[in-house]
Amino acid sequence: MRAISYTRATDVPAAVAAVTSDPGSSYLAGGTTEVDLLRLDVLRPHRLVDINRLPLAGIEDRSDGSLLIGALARMSEVAEARAVVERFPMLSQALLLGASAQLRNMASMGGNLMQRVRCSYYRDPESACNKRVPGSGCSALEGVHRGHAILGTSEHCIATHPSDMAVALVALDAVVHVEGTKGSRTIPVDDFFLLPEDTPEREHPLTPGELITAIEVPPVPMARRSLYLKVRDRESYEFALASAAVALALEDGVIREARLALGGVATKPWRAHRAEDILVGERADVEVFVRAAAAELAPAVTRPMNGFKAELARRTLVRALQTVAAQGGRTA
Ligand code: SF4
Numbered sequence: 001m002r003a004i005s006y007t008r009a010t011d012v013p014a015a016v017a018a019v020t021s022d023p024g025s026s027y028l029a030g031g032t033t034e035v036d037l038l039r040l041d042v043l044r045p046h047r048l049v050d051i052n053r054l055p056l057a058g059i060e061d062r063s064d065g066s067l068l069i070g071a072l073a074r075m076s077e078v079a080e081a082r083a084v085v086e087r088f089p090m091l092s093q094a095l096l097l098g099a100s101a102q103l104r105n106m107a108s109m110g111g112n113l114m115q116r117v118r119c120s121y122y123r124d125p126e127s128a129c130n131k132r133v134p135g136s137g138c139s140a141l142e143g144v145h146r147g148h149a150i151l152g153t154s155e156h157c158i159a160t161h162p163s164d165m166a167v168a169l170v171a172l173d174a175v176v177h178v179e180g181t182k183g184s185r186t187i188p189v190d191d192f193f194l195l196p197e198d199t200p201e202r203e204h205p206l207t208p209g210e211l212i213t214a215i216e217v218p219p220v221p222m223a224r225r226s227l228y229l230k231v232r233d234r235e236s237y238e239f240a241l242a243s244a245a246v247a248l249a250l251e252d253g254v255i256r257e258a259r260l261a262l263g264g265v266a267t268k269p270w271r272a273h274r275a276e277d278i279l280v281g282e283r284a285d286v287e288v289f290v291r292a293a294a295a296e297l298a299p300a301v302t303r304p305m306n307g308f309k310a311e312l313a314r315r316t317l318v319r320a321l322q323t324v325a326a327q328g329g330r331t332a
Pocket of ligand 1: 122128129130131132156158159
């Protein structure tokens with residue numbers, strides 16, 4: 001067994017300096033994925049910098065209707081926060097449909113953004129995996145890939161992004177705040193997740209040692225009537241086969257604005273721009289919903305075991321649109 005040293009950071013600059021100056025170090029927050037991967041010998045840091053006592057756990061409800069959620073706020077706290085439940089129900093629902101109650105009490109918001117893929121070959125050091133060992137190959141292409149992605153894939157990796165929460169954040173145009181030794185910056189959450197292309201080992205645009213400090217959710221009045229719909233093999237403690245985050249602004253039955261994202265089917269939380277473009281200006285009826293969903297899934301690349309996902313995702317998006325439209329979907 002390899003030895004791992006442990007340090008507890010007392011402030012953000014010290015934490016950032018510790019990890020930036022030592023490439024063999026990693027941050028430790030809730031640890032709900034990271035500790036599994038340490039045990040499996042998939043992640044191999046020689047030092048963990050514990051950030052759990054940094055002052056990054058607040059949920060700030062701001063006067064302009066936005067939220068500033070600290071990176072160390074726990075999933076369960078954010079899911080139950082009144083401002084989230086009332087103004088961003090799709091985010092609350094996505095959080096509550098993720099993981100288990102015990103994990104939600106422990107897992108942090110920043111850690112959720114950084115969680116690794118659930119591809120079984122990634123988690124098996126004996127298997128070829130370009131994400132774990134660049135250039136080694138992708139065992140999933142000819143292996144078991146029922147749960148793998150159909151959108152945003154490459155010939156080097158087809159792993160599905162596992163987060164529910166991030167799907168809602170992409171639909172809401174959230175922004176990730178990060179801190180590095182050269183200062184702070186913000187990254188739109190849609191840009192925070194990289195497509196695998198020919199470098200699947202690179203999942204985020206973070207520079208070494210940069211630390212997520214907060215997630216900003218801008219004011220989105222139409223999100224008061226929004227939905228996160230998740231379809232999975234069982235009703236609890238399971239990843240999505242397909243999911244949809246949907247918010248609609250309707251005026252006299254016409255769609256003025258649509259915010260849509262898909263989960264469980266893509267290599268990153270998938271903003272459904274094609275479907276949005278078709279919906280805006282149209283009457284909110286099922287024929288338009290079916291057409292929009294078909295357009296979004298048109299570029300899907302399926303394989304023998306995951307071909308069902310294209311139809312499942314279409315139906316999931318249509319059902320979510322019908323549900324939100326039936327609520328009225330009006331801007332508050
Ligand atoms: Fe690795 Fe990605 Fe292939 Fe899975 S799909 S084996 S994570 S390269």
